[in-house]
Amino acid sequence: MTKNIAQPSVERSFCPIACALDELGDKWTLLIIRDLLLGKKRFQEFLASPEHIATNILADRLKKLESAGFITQQAYQQKPLRYQYDLTQKGKDLGPVLQAFVNWGKIYYPNSQVLKPTV
Amino acid sequence: MTKNIAQPSVERSFCPIACALDELGDKWTLLIIRDLLLGKKRFQEFLASPEHIATNILADRLKKLESAGFITQQAYQQKPLRYQYDLTQKGKDLGPVLQAFVNWGKIYYPNSQVLKPTV
DNA sequence: AAAAGTAACTTGTATAATGCAAGTTATATT
DNA sequence: AATATAACTTGCATTATACAAGTTACTTTT
Secondary structure (H helix, E strand, O other): OOOOOOOOOOOOOOOHHHHHHHHHOOOOHHHHHHHHHOOOOOHHHHHOOOOOOOHHHHHHHHHHHHHOOOEEEEEEEOOOOEEEEEEOHHHHOOHHHHHHHHHHHHHHOOOOOOOOOOO | OOOOOOOOOOOOOOOHHHHHHHHHOOOOHHHHHHHHHOOOOOHHHHHOOOOOOOHHHHHHHHHHHHHOOOEEEEEEEOOOOEEEEEEOHHHHOOHHHHHHHHHHHHHHOOOOOOOOOOO
16 A cells, blocks of 8 residues: 655755755656656556556655655546646656766666657 | 565556656666766675665675676676676666756756766 | 674665556446 | 546555665784
8 A cells, every 4th residue: 555645754865966866866756757758647658658657656756746845746637636747847847867867777778768748 | 683585476557657767766776877977887886876876785786786787797806806887788778867967967966966877 | 812893795674666357337239 | 328538546566775884805003
């Protein structure tokens, strides 16, 4: 079960890298940020990414990303109620971090391919 | 217990970010890379970092980093046998990724402080 | 010479995170 | 009425992480 929404409450150190990894250091969170930067906004769009995140993990990460101020959730229609997620400035500013990963990854995973922006 | 040394064997997708996170996407691995970039080389030096990694996790990550080609292990003395770890080019090339985290983290964690190089 | 210390780990155990399948709620479509 | 869709939640098994303690092979201190 995935029931904790509370954040770690104390960071491990004052190092900015450690602080960042406290919030982003897992196998999925930065991939959701990647999808958002590429234009995806909805639950089903994230699920459709090639890594196939599980629905419980996705729901958990969206909650944590929202409570940590990386994204906002808002309804884009009322009947039926449907939500979309948008990056805050804090989230958008991770662009250079992901670009650094891409630059590095293209060298060390020669078969890899950068995903095309949605839209 | 931490007994698996084998790598995931299949990457989740062809995305270079996903490939990178397959090897680096956890709370500790990039902090060890950070320490190595700052000049640390020995088990006890990594343990002394302010985040206080557990010894079993550190031993596990050093093995995984070596088998993934990020670091090399070599004895720096024989009696008693002691090892040091050095970054390969693949590991050193993560410098810009960590710098991007630092640049971002300094903005969003105003109390954070960049660690000084060891030496 | 015995006791204590140090580096680099390993082992045990408890808690937390992840993965997979299935179920839920509220509509819309056929 | 039956099926479909979006956005989740729930259960359960597997894997990862945290913390404490133990191990091995020396070196240093008393």
